[in-house]
Amino acid sequence: MIAFVGHLGRVTIQAVAKLGDATLFALATLRLLFAKPWQGKHFVMQLYAVGVGSLIIIVITGAFTGMVLALQGYHMLVKVGTEALLGPWVALSLIRELGPVLAALMFVGRAGSSITAEIGIMRVTEQMDALEMMAVNPQARVMLTRIIACAISLPLLVAIFDVVGLFAGYLIGVEMLGVNAGVYIGETIDKVNMIDVQAGVTKSIYFGLLIGIICTYMGQRATATTEGVAKATTQAVMLCSVMVLILDYIITSFYL
Amino acid sequence: MIETKALCKQYDDVVALNRTDLKISSGEVTVILGGSGSGKTTLLRLLAGLETPTSGSIIFAGQDLGKVSRKRLYELRLKVGMLFQYSALLNSLTVYENVAFPLVEHSGLDEEIIRTIVTMKLEQVGLRGFEDMMPSQLSGGMSKRVAFARALAMDPQVVFFDEPTSGLDPISAGVISSLIHETTMKTRMTSVVVTHDVQAGLDIANHVVLLWQGKVIAEGKPDMIRNSDDPRVQQFIEGRPNGPIPFSRSTTAYVDDLTHKPGCVRLEE
Numbered sequence: 001m002i003a004f005v006g007h008l009g010r011v012t013i014q015a016v017a018k019l020g021d022a023t024l025f026a027l028a029t030l031r032l033l034f035a036k037p038w039q040g041k042h043f044v045m046q047l048y049a050v051g052v053g054s055l056i057i058i059v060i061t062g063a064f065t066g067m068v069l070a071l072q073g074y075h076m077l078v079k080v081g082t083e084a085l086l087g088p089w090v091a092l093s094l095i096r097e098l099g100p101v102l103a104a105l106m107f108v109g110r111a112g113s114s115i116t117a118e119i120g121i122m123r124v125t126e127q128m129d130a131l132e133m134m135a136v137n138p139q140a141r142v143m144l145t146r147i148i149a150c151a152i153s154l155p156l157l158v159a160i161f162d163v164v165g166l167f168a169g170y171l172i173g174v175e176m177l178g179v180n181a182g183v184y185i186g187e188t189i190d191k192v193n194m195i196d197v198q199a200g201v202t203k204s205i206y207f208g209l210l211i212g213i214i215c216t217y218m219g220q221r222a223t224a225t226t227e228g229v230a231k232a233t234t235q236a237v238m239l240c241s242v243m244v245l246i247l248d249y250i251i252t253s254f255y256l
Numbered sequence: 257m258i259e260t261k262a263l264c265k266q267y268d269d270v271v272a273l274n275r276t277d278l279k280i281s282s283g284e285v286t287v288i289l290g291g292s293g294s295g296k297t298t299l300l301r302l303l304a305g306l307e308t309p310t311s312g313s314i315i316f317a318g319q320d321l322g323k324v325s326r327k328r329l330y331e332l333r334l335k336v337g338m339l340f341q342y343s344a345l346l347n348s349l350t351v352y353e354n355v356a357f358p359l360v361e362h363s364g365l366d367e368e369i370i371r372t373i374v375t376m377k378l379e380q381v382g383l384r385g386f387e388d389m390m391p392s393q394l395s396g397g398m399s400k401r402v403a404f405a406r407a408l409a410m411d412p413q414v415v416f417f418d419e420p421t422s423g424l425d426p427i428s429a430g431v432i433s434s435l436i437h438e439t440t441m442k443t444r445m446t447s448v449v450v451t452h453d454v455q456a457g458l459d460i461a462n463h464v465v466l467l468w469q470g471k472v473i474a475e476g477k478p479d480m481i482r483n484s485d486d487p488r489v490q491q492f493i494e495g496r497p498n499g500p501i502p503f504s505r506s507t508t509a510y511v512d513d514l515t516h517k518p519g520c521v522r523l524e525e
Binding site: 137 | 304306326330331333334336337338340341342344345346347357358361362
């Protein structure tokens with residue numbers, strides 16, 4: 001019993017210490033945003049790697065999410081005779097929830113994992129020390145550029161996800177299932193408000209920042225061995241996915 | 257030029273360096289010899305300012321490295337080069353971009369001049385014509401030479417070498433050793449080499465420091481080390497498994513462990 005309590009205490013202390021360490025890491029890194037030299041070119045390169053690199057998977061998941069929403073929604077709404085509301089059903093689900101969350105989860109798998117692995121391997125192969133010895137601050141050059149690239153590219157990817165999803169939903173709903181096009185679009189415009197879009201954008205910015213911080217932090221603190229990097233990558237993906245869902249609930253509760 | 261005073265470094269409960277006093281003079285090759293776990297890599301990382309000492313001080317160009325600001329440290333590093341054990345070339349850049357990296361970052365020179373300097377540095381290490389290759393396409397010896405060219409790119413006053421010959425074939429190791437020696441003689445830079453390769457170390461050194469358990473146990477000219485009476489020094493140079501530096505690190509009696517006698521400490525518990 002005492003051993004159990006002791007174990008519980010140790011785990012809790014470790015978790016809190018990690019959280020504090022990660023917060024300090026994030027603050028120290030983000031502070032470098034205002035420090036010279038400015039990392040403009042390297043930041044654009046990261047934006048390309050992280051953002052454009054994730055484009056295909058975002059378009060594919062966006063399309064199929066919109067399609068399945070329309071299909072599923074139609075069969076549910078038609079039972080209560082409200083298939084006229086299919087447009088807003090698809091649009092609101094996508095813009096408020098599924099767009100940010102699913103895009104974030106895909107983004108974690110595609111870009112987040114590679115960030116952790118890359119930073120971990122750079123540490124194993126002394127590349128971080130080499131940068132340091134060449135008087136280039138790795139925290140600004142490597143960490144900061146990736147965090148900001150995540151925070152900017154995820155909202156843009158979510159926007160693409162939403163647009164593709166809406167279009168795919170329209171194709172299924174109107175062209176395949178025969179909902180009236182005027183009703184579909186009219187109801188969508190009528191029911192989707194600016195606050196819904198705002199909720200989606202807010203979520204995606206926070207998700208991007210969160211993913212960037214967690215993935216760079218896990219890479220930076222990974223044990224500098226092959227195993228350590230593998231473990232850190234898995235943990236980063238798990239932690240990001242869970243945190244995205246938790247944060248999603250919290251932000252949603254502010255936008256009802 | 258570089259001096260350490262009562263330098264200590266401790267990781268959790270492992271003491272890596274124990275009150276080490278060292279003087280490294282300018283314009284020559286100082287070789288720090290020692291076995292695995294003798295604290296030599298730690299010493300090099302401290303000298304390079306990659307880690308901070310637990311106590312004691314490192315005086316580099318008249319300043320205490322443990323106390324200078326990050327900005328000042330980066331200014332000092334413009335005059336310092338380092339060759340890492342695993343080369344540490346930036347994977348995403350070509351050979352040319354790797355060697356040009358410090359110049360592009362700090363020199364403010366035109367691209368044309370940078371190209372000329374990089375060509376000269378690559379010629380120096382015998383790899384002109386390999387500019388467009390990626391680090392992953394190079395052999396271990398070639399990576400080391402590219403890393404060497406990169407370390408020399410800014411014409412540093414001090415260059416640190418971490419195990420420059422380990423993991424290389426004899427010819428590549430010889431090439432690197434003679435590069436270190438020749439470059440130091442030609443440019444009058446200060447070279448600090450950490451290695452466990454006794455022969456290569458003694459051959460290129462002007463000054464040798466022998467480290468054991470985080471302490472300097474002998475130092476002087478290579479011949480002085482070769483002819484030392486200290487049994488620990490002789491054991492290290494001749495590479496004998498037994499002597500004052502024990503081969504076995506086991507902490508329990510062998511017989512007890514084999515017969516699982518109670519009371520003996522099991523290492524995994």
